[in-house]
Amino acid sequence: VTDSRGGLGAAVGPGPGETTLMADAGRYRLMACAHLDRVLLHLVRELAGTGAVAAVEPAGDGSGQCQLVVEPLAGIRAALVIRAAAAAVLDAQVGRARGAGHGWADIGRVLGLENDAADIGVPLDEAAFNCSTIGDVDHDAGDYPRWVRWTCATCGQQVTDYGPLCGPRPGASEDGHADDCARHLTALAPWVDDPNPDRP
Numbered sequence: 001v002t003d004s005r006g007g008l009g010a011a012v013g014p015g016p017g018e019t020t021l022m023a024d025a026g027r028y029r030l031m032a033c034a035h036l037d038r039v040l041l042h043l044v045r046e047l048a049g050t051g052a053v054a055a056v057e058p059a060g061d062g063s064g065q066c067q068l069v070v071e072p073l074a075g076i077r078a079a080l081v082i083r084a085a086a087a088a089v090l091d092a093q094v095g096r097a098r099g100a101g102h103g104w105a106d107i108g109r110v111l112g113l114e115n116d117a118a119d120i121g122v123p124l125d126e127a128a129f130n131c132s133t134i135g136d137v138d139h140d141a142g143d144y145p146r147w148v149r150w151t152c153a154t155c156g157q158q159v160t161d162y163g164p165l166c167g168p169r170p171g172a173s174e175d176g177h178a179d180d181c182a183r184h185l186t187a188l189a190p191w192v193d194d195p196n197p198d199r200p
């Protein structure tokens with residue numbers, strides 16, 4: 001199945017459990033925060049020393065249990081590290097999704113970009129590509145990527161992806177698949193009789 005702009009991927013639409021995932025977003029966020037609190041403590045100790053973490057008894061709590069709190073400026077520095085790491089994790093998953101054959105529109109939908117893309121009048125796949133920071137970013141063009149690089153899960157080769165603006169032909173927008181990559185050959189099939197299949 002291909003998405004509207006040439007991505008070879010799974011069927012478009014909410015996947016199994018995706019609606020539940022959205023409904024549970026608040027609960028998952030709390031779970032992540034609980035884990036990240038421990039990461040934050042560890043990072044603050046590394047960044048600012050053990051003195052930047054103190055055990056305090058919450059006022060009026062009455063439980064007798066102490067709570068670990070961090071020096072707030074060290075806490076901000078540690079939180080910035082966590083934010084950068086989370087962005088890197090997201091980028092890695094976007095790259096894996098492209099590598100697995102999901103199109104940029106599919107990825108944009110999961111990233112929740114539909115409303116933003118509509119508001120600024122940009123196609124969803126283009127909005128998703130523009131959000132990606134896993135490639136070469138063109139600062140002169142408003143920090144949009146010129147290309148994004150990922151590993152094709154079918155042929156194992158590193159692919160340079162020039163994005164949806166190159167048009168729907170994967171021959172023009174994806175460079176680096178193995179000559180016998182089944183995924184790429186399938187994607188190229190609609191243009192196999194075209195005298196210039198690499199034309200955008």
Ligand SMILES: [Zn+2]
Pocket residue numbers: 152153154155156157177178181182183184
């Ligand atoms: Zn490939």
